[in-house]
Amino acid sequence: MRFEEFKDMLKSGDLEQIRPHLAFEMMPADSPKTERYNDCPYIAIQDMYAIPIIWAALDDHAGSLAKKPFTRELCGYFGIGCGEAIRLIQDEVAKKALTVCELQSFMNQDFEKGMSGAARNEALYVATTKDFFYGAGVICTYHFLQDAEKRMGGNYYILPSSVHEWMIVKEDNVIEPKQFLEMVRAVNHNPYAVNESERLTDNAYHYDAKTKQLETAEEYEARLEKERTEKRRSRYSRKKEKQQEREEPEEEEELER
Known part of the structure; x- marks a missing residue:
């Protein structure tokens, strides 16, 4: 696709034209880029945002991509609600997904x-x-x-x-x-x-x-450490209980004497 064709597609208001060009751009939640996408619907996953975009590989600029954030305003322009747009992009990405x-x-x-x-x-x-x-x-x-x-x-x-x-x-x-x-x-x-x-x-x-x-990975490591600590405490508690059980009969014998 040529860059002029990409711009024409954005002006068309035709949802079917842009469907194959919809995707999610993943980015860190603390990325400076998020400021440019604050008018976009999004999915939050851990410390990341999935931002809907319209994109195309450009034939007249080898190795370059054209990209436009799919903002709430554009959702309205293409006649689709924000939640519906997210679901549509999920479907489009799923069609293109490779098996792991x-x-x-x-x-x-x-x-x-x-x-x-x-x-x-x-x-x-x-x-x-x-x-x-x-x-x-x-x-x-x-x-x-x-x-x-x-x-x-x-x-x-x-x-x-x-x-x-x-x-x-x-x-x-x-x-x-x-x-x-x-x-x-x-x-x-x-x-x-x-x-x-x-x-x-x-x-x-x-x-x-x-x-x-x-x-x-940090959360998982913290959870593992917590589980290991709890197991150590549990083993220590059981060991202490058994030790007390062994000591109690001896105390009774002393009382009888």
Whole structure:
């Protein structure tokens, strides 16, 4: 699509014309970019916003994308309510979503730079769309988390690669949550790995297949530590009770004498 055609499409008011060009741009909630999108409906996911946009790859500007926030005003112009627009974009993104698939080794290079030890041996999977543009928006689609759970066979981590894709790693209880967090931050601060305009967040995320809960790696690590502390206290309490049970008969014998 040429840039002039993109502008004409925005002027058309024809919802059917823009449907294939609708997507979610994921961004950190604290990103300066959010100020430019404050008139847009959105989905909040953890510390991120999913902002609806209209976009197109430009034929007359090789490698460039045209993008327009799908504001509340534009929703009215195209004759659709804000909530309905969100649901429509979820449907459109779902149509383009690729099944979560394993990456080839040469595609892992950027993330491997941030890995060490056991993490380097973990298989990485990618979640994106068929056209690879704004593919991180797949996290907003219905059943994405549950479908990824089936593909991974249980708990897994979601690592923000860029606005165009997520990396997914199955949890194996060998790598600590903080290691994934360190890996994400190492990649994000490598200017050769991620363009700043396409960066997502400095957080890693964990999905619990049992509770169906998505949380940050830091929240998950805090929950694990709390559970470990409670188990230690429980073991100590049981040990103390058994010790008291052993001591009580001896006290009774002393009284009889």
